[in-house]
Amino acid sequence: MSTDRLAGETPPGQEAAPGTAEAQTPDDATAPEGAAAPGDDAMVNEGAEAEAPGVGAETPASGAEAETPGSGAEAGAPAAGAESGASDSGSESRAAADGSEAEIPAPGADTDAPLTGSEAGAPAAGSESDATARGAEPEAPAAGAEGTAPAAGGEVKASAPGAPKESPASGAAKATADALAAAVRAVESGERSAASFFNDAPRPAKPAAPAAQPAKAAPQGGPAGPAPEVARQRTAQETGGPARPGVPDGGATAPAAAPPATGPAAAPRPAVPAAPGVEGVRQVLAAGGAPETLAEQAAEVLGERAAEALREDPWLLLGVPGVRPEQADGFARALLGAACGPGDERRAQALVGWLLEQAALAGHSALEAAALRAALAQRAVPDPDDALQSAIADGAVLVFQEAIEEPGRARPATGDDEEEEQPVRILLGLDRFAMAEESVADGLARLLNTFEAAAEPAQDTASAEAGDDTTAEAEQPVAGDGTAADESAAAAAPGTDAPTDDAPAPRPVRPSAAAWEAAAAAAPSPSAAELIRAAAHSGLVAHTGAEAARAEPAALIAAARSLGLRAFGATHTENGRRRLAAHLTECAPDTAATGSADPATAAVTVSGLLSGREGPGRDADGALALDLLVVLDAPQLDLETAALLVESLTDGTRLVLSGDPGVLWSAGPGRLFADLLAARFCPQVASRTPDFGPIGELVSGIGIGELSQVEAPGKEVVIVPVRDAGEAVHRTVQLVADSVPRALGVPADHTQVITVGHGGAAGTRALNAALKERLNPGPGRFGGFDPGDRVAYAPAPGRTVPGTVTGADAAGLHLDCEGSAVVVPREQVGAGAVRHSWALTAHQAAGTRWPAAVVVLPGDAVGGLTRAWVYTAFSRGERHLSVVQGADQALARAVAEVPVKERTTRLRSLLQQSVQSAEEPSAAG
DSSP: OBOSOOTTOOOGGGOOOTTSGGGOOTTTOOOOTTSOOTTSOOOOOOSSOSOOTTTOSOBOOOSSOOOOOOSSSOOOOOOTTOOOOOOOTTSOOSTTTTSOOOOOOOTTSOOOOOSTTSOOOOOOTTSOSOOOBOSOOOOOOOOOOEEEEOSTTSSOOOOOTTOOOOOTTSHHHHHHHHHHHHHHHHHHHTSSOHHHHHTSOOOOOOOOOSSBOOOOOOOTTSOOOSOGGGSSOOOHHHHSSOOOOOOOTTSSBOOOOOOOOSSOOOOOOOOOOOOSHHHHHHHHHHHTTOOGGGHHHHHHHHOTTHHHHHHHOGGGGGGSTTOOHHHHHHHHHHHHGGGOOTTOHHHHHHHHHHHHHHHHHTTOSOEEHHHHHHHHHHTTOSOHHHHHHHHHHTTSSEEEEEEOOOTTOOOOOTTOTTOOOOOEEEEEEOHHHHHHHHHHHHHHHHHHHTOOOOOOGGGOHHHHHTTOHHHHHHHSOBOTTSSBGGGTTTTOOTTSOOOOTTSOOOOOOOOOHHHHHHHHHTOSSHHHHHHHHHHHHOSEEEEEOOGGGGHHHHHHHHHHHHTTOOEEEEESSHHHHHHHHHHHHHHSTTHHHHTOOOGGGGEEEHHHHHHTSSSSOBOTTSSBSOSEEEESSGGGOOHHHHHHHHHTSOTTOEEEEEEOTTSOOOSSSOOHHHHHHHHTOSOEEEOOOOOOHHHHHHHHHHHTTOOOOOOOTTSSEEEEEOSSHHHHHHHHHHIIIIIHHHHHOOOGGGEEEEESOSSSTTSHHHHHHHHHHHHSOOOOTBTTBOTTOEEEEOSSTTOOEEEEEEEEETTEEEEEETTEEEEEOHHHHHTTSEEEOSEEEHHHHTTOOEEEEEEEEOGGGGGGOOHHHHHHHHTTEEEEEEEEEOSTTHHHHHHHHOOOOOOOOSHHHHHHHHHHHHHHHHHHO
16 A cells, blocks of 8 residues: 555645635535534534434434425524524435435434423524434344334224313323333333233323324335235234234324413414415415425425325424424424424424434334433423323334343243243334335245255156156256247247237246256356355355455356346446446357357346336236346345335245445445344355455455555555645545546546545535536536536435436436436426535445545544445445545544444344244244
8 A cells, every 4th residue: 555646646735726625615614523513514424324313322414414405495494583594405405315314313412492482493504404413322232033012002992982082191191101111111121021011001092183194205216115915014923923003093193282381372373274285385384484495395295285284283394304303393383382392292293203214314224212212302302201102002103022132141942931031122113114124024034935946856756757847948948048948938028029828838947956056067166156056955045245256146147047047137236237247248258159148138227127127027917027136236225125126026036135245234224134144044155256456455454344554566555644624625636637547547537536424624515516626617507517517316215326417408407327318307406316426425336336436534524434434435446546544543443443333123133033933833843
């Protein structure tokens, strides 16, 4: 590793480079982390950096800050005399839309003051509306078996007709809340059994609110959720635990009115009938002092009756992306006057949902009850236990129990009457993430259980007497696309002629065990042979390895297609698809001579496969028409995408999940690949193929927690020390525009800059502004963009598509995304779906590699560094890596001591529970 300057590089003092501290715009200048106050544009650290309430300590906010969108307008919701601002139009407003994550408030973060008689503060306009929470991140307990359970008592019973309505402040409700709080604490401490908590007396139903609370919309561009057959409520027999609590008639209703506030009551506002549609929402927002630019988003989230719903429950505004609690408090105070307060039950219910949504942006699929309770207390909710009980009883959140595995403790024997009670933790989560997690677990178990392994011909006498149909099928001629020649029409891609109704249904191709063994013997490496054998005998296989190991899944796909199977490989990005296609071409170099189909057609992207733009299409039942699917970049699969993918595979399909366990997890909630490996749910194949060269050696050491110097005679790795963020920006521009092209011949448009977050003096915004000024200067006449600008487009949360601006018109911004013309509507451009991409975060860069990478580590970003972040960023360069090093010893400490920012998920315990359930009948037999 070299600290020498590259050829032509000049010291920073001899050249005034754009983008230095002196050249930054006011919103780019940011105080170092730890010195940021609310309202400052604190350095936003990316990559699962945002932490759930009470879960962690270092809570660097993510790259996608939770800001209130609005085209330069104030996004706050001030009450009379209270002011609450919002971010400017250039700020990020899409939570996790570009692969980074939004901040989750943690205990000790912003504590809201009581609203009655006080003002809810909000960040000033043009500043980031998040702050970095501080503290220590505890270790997540190991997952165990779990079951779905209702809120205290199971069903919620409705009050008898004519019975007096119970006030939230009544003594009975208070006593019930206290009992629930005591029960939760007793279960968490191990003093009581888990079953006793779920068998307590039911909480009396609350009086119905004037209007039903509309359901929140799914994230834009994301999957709608699990298939209907898995999106049902689980019964006690299915989940191994009590049934989910019922929902009162009319769906999830808004909580009852808050207790009367003390002091003189404000004069009620005159009732103004709301206009229909978006116009009515604008009127309500204007009456509450909120920006009218939120009207369309509010109408989309809250539905047709959005205006009425907001009047009756102003805190529903929290469901609009980017709105923060203090802004919703100001909006509610302006509409309700002194009648609202911090103890309003509607406020508490909205905060519960908002905190869980923010936790999902940080990667958590659920939160511990204690963490959620602490976060509510920090936001001035006077009775967090009652708030949680109300949310559970109304069906707004689901409650689960998860066994805590203690090291060295033997698992109790099944059927032991005097079985010792195992400690559990109580988890709370949103329905859609709970259903997605259960759908993934059920789907993976289905693929394992419905798989039929190839039988040896010698053991199948019936087949031998009948001519051994299985072997015959495996030996029949193979078409160029990997299907049997007489069945290629049945597996044709969409748009080709389908078989006639009179034609017999094609039988699935089932290669014999001998055919699989022959394919494994011909594999290019021992690891590839091991993977082929594992796929031959299991419907689900996990494969781990770094960049060089991607040749092994390619060898499996090529072998399966040569056996007549419809095999495909899916990657996270288009760049990954091209790299897989190159490996597939190497595995079958003689296709042109033989006239076979191009093997590169077997490489697709996950998004293209699910949408039908790429791959084999779907069969008559709606399942993907394939026999084997290899998903590369598996760590980048979020829960909802994984659920949709697994549900699209028919019974008996082989699924191989392949990826590098050292890289960052998905931008969305969950850690599917890590949970699958930890649960040991299926056969695992670890590649023994190392990454060669100085960069491969450096990254391999980082993967085991060691940051060591490597020999780089060809300047493959260069360290550039800097003193401050201004110098870091200057040296970065110099490397990209001059030094790397001159010394290595890599042009600027093939070099990628990677930094920790979007904000700060050396974040992506500051670096992109400086790089644009040097590489493609212009006035930014198309919403801040000019033709030739290098951009990243986020069509859906967690997906980043690189592109170049080609123009703009009334339809929107025109992009060339790797050869495909894309038009991004003006509304999406204004909402932050497009940003400059000379500099990206590590989460945005995951799944893609460039000839050269420049990793910027400013001193104010050390809180966002983890081993996984460093591993991901440093492995993005194929030929060259420059490290602009301003983090000093914090880099080595992060690699050695901070493996990853933990996430709270349920998938591991769900998979383990599935294994235990399968083992119990066999043990009994």
